Amino acid sequence: MLAIVCPGQGAQKPGFLSPWLELPGVEDALSALSEAGGVDLLRHGTESDADTIRDTAVAQPLLVAAGILAAAGLYQEQALPAPDMVAGHSVGELTAAALGGVLSNGDAMRLVAARSQAMATAAAAEPTSMAAVVGGTREDVLAAIERHGLHPANLNSAAQVVAAGASERIAALAEDGPAKARVIPLQVAGAFHTPYMASARSALAEFAPTLTPTDPAVPLLSNAGGEVVTSGGRYLELIVEQVASPVDWESCMAGMRERGVTAMLEVAPAGTLTGLAKRELKGISLANLNTPDDLEQARALVREHAGRTDQEN
Template sequence: MLAIVCPGQGAQKPGFLAPWLELPGVRESLAAYSEAAGIDLIAHGTQSDADTIRDTAVAQPLLVAAGVIAADALGTQYRAGSFASSSAPALLAGHSVGEVTASALAGVLSPEDALRLVAVRSRAMAEAAAAEPTSMAAVVGGVREEVLAAIEAQGLAPANLNSSGQVVAAGAAAAISALAENAPARARVIPLQVAGAFHTRYMEPARSTLAEFAPSLSPADAREDRPLVSNAGGEVLTDGSRYLDLIVQQVAAPVDWEACMRVFAERGVTAILEVNPAGTLTGLAKRELKGTALANLSTPDDLEAARALVAEHAAAEASSASDEEA
């Protein structure tokens, strides 16, 4: 069984869209997505420097557009929203803003509506982050209970449960500094270069803004055999309206990627393909889901290997289904 996963903010790199523009139709697609998002995705994805694309209002639309472009390039059967082929992935998931990408790949939202949504989301989160000094830090290692206790002791919140060995704390910038100075036993605290305390109460104004915008969208349901795995505790669902509601709530609630990976294991996922800009989520899977085949689709040069992985595991799934029927 194959899962396609979509990365979150921080995965973007200067110039990462440039090689994709060499493929037919990509420039035209990015132009349409730029109009929907209200920013020049081509310029930001090819020319802007690291500081510019670190801006939440720029990074998030870039990531959604990049994931859709990469999925489209796999072939018509993987084009955003179709997944018509029997070789389509069985699970789709995204980390934080990656859930918006996943909604487009599953056909819950059109690519243009996904870009409209992420434009509102990113601007609202940037505005909320600017209200007071907040930040985030990854806590790597340690004992989970002790890590959570240390985060709570500083008045912080666990914003991301990324894996058994990594929790991201978020809250007041001074408290993040205090956590770094008083790291939990056998743990490292790594401050992150982000604009604010995402997925915490500090983002409540952004959640309210997104909740007001969401009714303007008309989500469709995902296919029953191609469900989405939500950051909200790994909930598996096909109801498009429910998924959109969870995307809205997620802005001010923790991202539980550890639960998503647990679902992958329970559902028998044998391969994971991460779309552009890839590497973060397959890196977590390498440590947590040992034995699972992994592939990154970051440039057009990765397409051949990605298609081979998809074909191999789709064939294995079909063979397994035939054996069960027999």
């Protein structure tokens, strides 16, 4: 069984879309995605520096477009079987919705434009930030986060929780963190996936009715506790709530394990989620689709694992 997964904000790197422009039709496809998202993806994906593409309103559309382009390149071979499930981390859930047939590419780009702008506006309201807490016990980590008046924004794995909140409290956590854990401040614009994003949630709730979702063509695992989304309407409800609620990627991986996933393919810019899977989903096959050079290996993985049960592999 194959899961295709889509990374979240922070995975982008300067120039990471450049290799994809070697494929025929990609520049035109990128132009159409740019128009839908209201962002010059060609320039930002090939020329802009790290600081420019760290901007939430740039990074999020870039990530969704990259995943759509990579998946399109993968499935140029019409006989390739569909994945058994899709999932995305944070903004990657919008990419997953496009790959899973819940949203058209155009609607996915319109949604990420609205989402990123709303989150950027909310983040600008007051100084907030995030930090990864790596190691320690879950009980000690959550207790330290609560003690400093912060929020657990991302439950990434058994060994990694991301705390978010006021910048001075993030600094205090770094000075007085949980036992046997490292606190690593993140270069982000705000406290995403916390109550600080309430205004962004309201903005998305107003925007969501302009979209035309359909039911997933393949199971879509949600960041909301790993719930399997079965309707387009439910997807929109969850994606609106997601901006101000924790991203529970640990539960998504648990859902993959329970359903017998034997392989994970991460679309560009790949590496973060397969890295977590190396520790949490030991024994499954992993592949990253970062450039067209990775396409043959990725297609081989799809042919071997998609549409097969654990017992068949």
